[in-house]
Amino acid sequence: xxxxxxxxxxxxxxxxxxxxxxxxxxxxxxxxxxxxxxxxxxxxxxxxxxxxxxxxxxxxxxxxxxxxxxxxxxxxxxxxxxxxxxxxxxxxxxx
Amino acid sequence: xxxxxxxxxxxxxxxxxxxxxxxxxxxxxxxxxxxxxxxxxxxxxxxxxxxxxxxxxxxxxxxxxxxxxxxxxxxxxxxxxxxxxxxxxxxxxxxxxxxxxxxxxxxxxxxxxxxxxxxxxxxxxxxxxxxxxxxxxxxxxxxxxxxxxxxxxxxxxxxxxxxxxxxxxxxxxxxxxxxxxxxxxxxxxxxxxxxxxxxxxxxxxxxxxxxxxxxxxxxxxxxxxxxxxxxxxxxxxxxxxxxxxxxxxxxxxxxxxxxxxxxxxxxxxxxxxxxxxxxxxxxxxxxxxxxxxxxxxxxxxxxxxxxxxxxxxxxxxxxxxxxxxxxxxxxxxxxxxxxxxxxxxxxxxxxxxxxxxxxxxxxxxxxxxxxxxxxxxxxxxxxxxxxxxxxxxxxxxxxxxxxxxxxxxxxxxxxxxxxxxxxxxxxxxxxxxxxxxxxxxxxxxxxxxxxxxxxxxxxxxxxxxxxxxxxxxxxxx
Numbered sequence: 353x354x355x356x357x358x359x360x361x362x363x364x365x366x367x368x369x370x371x372x373x374x375x376x377x378x379x380x381x382x383x384x385x386x387x388x389x390x391x392x393x394x395x396x397x398x399x400x401x402x403x404x405x406x407x408x409x410x411x412x413x414x415x416x417x418x419x420x421x422x423x424x425x426x427x428x429x430x431x432x433x434x435x436x437x438x439x440x441x442x443x444x445x446x447x
Numbered sequence: 448x449x450x451x452x453x454x455x456x457x458x459x460x461x462x463x464x465x466x467x468x469x470x471x472x473x474x475x476x477x478x479x480x481x482x483x484x485x486x487x488x489x490x491x492x493x494x495x496x497x498x499x500x501x502x503x504x505x506x507x508x509x510x511x512x513x514x515x516x517x518x519x520x521x522x523x524x525x526x527x528x529x530x531x532x533x534x535x536x537x538x539x540x541x542x543x544x545x546x547x548x549x550x551x552x553x554x555x556x557x558x559x560x561x562x563x564x565x566x567x568x569x570x571x572x573x574x575x576x577x578x579x580x581x582x583x584x585x586x587x588x589x590x591x592x593x594x595x596x597x598x599x600x601x602x603x604x605x606x607x608x609x610x611x612x613x614x615x616x617x618x619x620x621x622x623x624x625x626x627x628x629x630x631x632x633x634x635x636x637x638x639x640x641x642x643x644x645x646x647x648x649x650x651x652x653x654x655x656x657x658x659x660x661x662x663x664x665x666x667x668x669x670x671x672x673x674x675x676x677x678x679x680x681x682x683x684x685x686x687x688x689x690x691x692x693x694x695x696x697x698x699x700x701x702x703x704x705x706x707x708x709x710x711x712x713x714x715x716x717x718x719x720x721x722x723x724x725x726x727x728x729x730x731x732x733x734x735x736x737x738x739x740x741x742x743x744x745x746x747x748x749x750x751x752x753x754x755x756x757x758x759x760x761x762x763x764x765x766x767x768x769x770x771x772x773x774x775x776x777x778x779x780x781x782x783x784x785x786x787x788x789x790x791x792x793x794x795x796x797x798x799x800x801x802x803x804x805x806x807x808x809x810x811x812x813x814x815x816x817x818x819x820x821x822x823x824x825x826x827x828x829x830x831x832x833x834x835x836x837x838x839x840x841x842x843x844x845x846x847x848x849x850x851x852x853x854x855x856x857x858x859x860x861x862x863x864x865x866x867x868x869x870x871x872x873x874x875x876x877x878x879x880x881x882x883x884x885x886x887x888x889x890x891x892x893x894x895x896x897x898x899x900x901x902x903x904x905x906x907x908x909x910x911x912x913x914x915x916x917x918x919x920x921x922x923x924x
Contacts, residue, residue, distance in 0.1 A: 354800065358800070359796070361803075362796050362799050362800045362803060363796065365799050365803060366754060366783075366795050366796060366799040367758075367761070367776070367779045367780045367783050368780065368783055368784050368787075368792055368795065368796070369780045369781065369784040370784070370792075374792075378792075378793065378796060381793060381854050382793070382796060382797060382800065384854070384855055385746060385797060385854060385855060385858075386797075386800075388742075388743060388746070388855055388858075389743045389746055389747055389810065389814075390743075391739075391740060391743045392740050392743045392744060392813050392814065392817050393813075394740075395737070395740060395813075395817060395820070397813060397816040397817065397820070400816040400819050400820060401816070401819055402812060402815030402816050402818070402819060403815055403816075403818040403819045403822060403869075404646065404815060405646050405676065406632050406633075406646070406822065406869075406870065406871025406895075407632055407633045407676050407678060407871065409633075409675070409676060409678065412675040412676075414672060422539055422540075426539045427539070427764075429537075429539065430535075430536055430537065430538075430539075430764065430765035430766070431763070431764055431765065432762055432763075432765075432766070432767070432768035433768065439763050439764055441763055441775055441778070442772070442773065442774055442775050442777075442778050443774060443775065444774060444775040444776070445774065
């Protein structure tokens with residue numbers, strides 16, 4: 353069971369703001385999915401190595417050579433707010 | 448096929464017609480552009496204005512255009528991944544696989560609708576409205592590559608690109624009566640694909656027939672230094688031509704071919720197995736003991752990766768930003784709360800929960816171990832069998848709205864496709880037949896990099912099944 357308090361805690365971690373209604377619905381829905389997921393508790397997994405990636409490629413390296421990157425003005429083109437050649441954001445302290 | 452309607456041709460036939468001079472690439476593009484612009488299934492989110500200026504003469508795909516799922520970045524063209532949070536986003540660069548296809552002579556026809564960030568099995572999670580199934584417009588096309596599947600089924604695209612994380616190519620292909628292939632993980636570059644779950648996401652073709660799937664895939668695969676998990680494909684994708692299946696051993700996993708599968712879908716599946724035997728195949732029951740746990744593991748791993756991948760949408764560098772003001776963290780929070788849809792929020796919450804302190808080992812750690820067991824099951828099966836075959840989806844296309852209130856019932860759509868995704872192996876869905884007038888899918892999976900063998904076997908089956916796709920193109924339902 354994922355209760356309202358846990359939902360609010362996880363929402364804070366995920367930077368999501370939920371309405372009161374959403375918190376209740378999320379608690380029910382996540383609990384149902386978690387119950388389903390917990391079926392894997394039936395399995396004996398002692399000594400089984402985890403799979404993080406199916407591809408057995410590790411430490412893919414490339415030569416450390418400078419390459420052209422996106423020009424600044426192109427990188428800024430999609431930004432909602434720009435100032436002084438950078439991304440403009442609200443102050444961390446304001447509010 | 449009529450000489451006046453070039454859109455009746457398969458993509459491979461169109462390439463041949465252009466090469467022998469009976470069809471002009473510009474005319475073909477215009478015919479598809481008009482069909483895409485007039486599409487009534489909400490399959491497209493953007494359609495090209497006109498044919499590209501550069502001449503495709505002499506290229507392998509001869510100018511036959513391709514529809515691309517919205518989440519592939521296409522320079523200067525809206526790429527919103529079906530999400531409001533990316534509204535108006537026009538990327539400064541193009542995905543490697545889209546670039547490869549353009550270089551091979553397949554220009555961009557349009558961007559297709561999809562479930563938001565590829566999270567969904569019905570296309571009802573798109574911020575731009577659901578896609579309708581061309582076989583019956585009161586029903587879903589499947590998802591998440593539902594726009595690509597519907598466009599191909601309705602004849603509004605010669606072929607299309609989709610992505611598959613847990614079934615997002617194969618399941619909509621099944622529900623729309625077309626062919627869909629998820630390649631081996633690493634065969635196709637993920638560079639420029641807006642990420643959902645990076646260890647699972649893979650691009651693949653949605654096409655009218657198996658020959659077209661082979662032709663498109665041939666020009667998609669390849670190593671890309673900009674994707675550190677890309678491997679490329681050993682050798683080349685060939686032209687499938689098998690007529691028989693003599694000596695081919697098909698394993699039918701009892702865990703994925705009985706309980707939970709609709710009777711009509713199961714009947715179509717068994718009819719294909721009989722045809723396979725007539726073609727010389729040896730069909731036997733096999734076991735994938737951990738497959739019933741695949742969906743549980745998937746709904747830990749995929750949301751966990753998604754919660755991390757989607758952390759980048761914060762209203763700073765691209766996409767929408769909340770107008771609501773406040774300080775920096777409030778801006779992040781409001782932007783994300785306004786920009787993400789309900790299913791995306793649910794998955795971010797689920798993934799964040801599974802990765803949070805105190806739960807990591809119980810959920811994420813265990814799910815990764817289940818993933819190992821599922822891959823081991825397939826390895827064992829492929830020692831005795833050439834392919835594992837299952838119904839692609841447990842049901843035919845369902846009514847719009849039928850499963851939106853119950854996330855778990857929606858997730859069960861991917862019951863038969865998720866195990867292959869977790870194992871990273873290739874799998875194709877071809878139409879198996881009709882159940883109550885709606886298409887069902889037959890899934891054929893093989894070991895990593897067995898795409899050529901899969902395509903050949905699927906080709907032989909396709910000829911024997913002789914599925915009739917015309918009801919979807921009549922536009923009357």
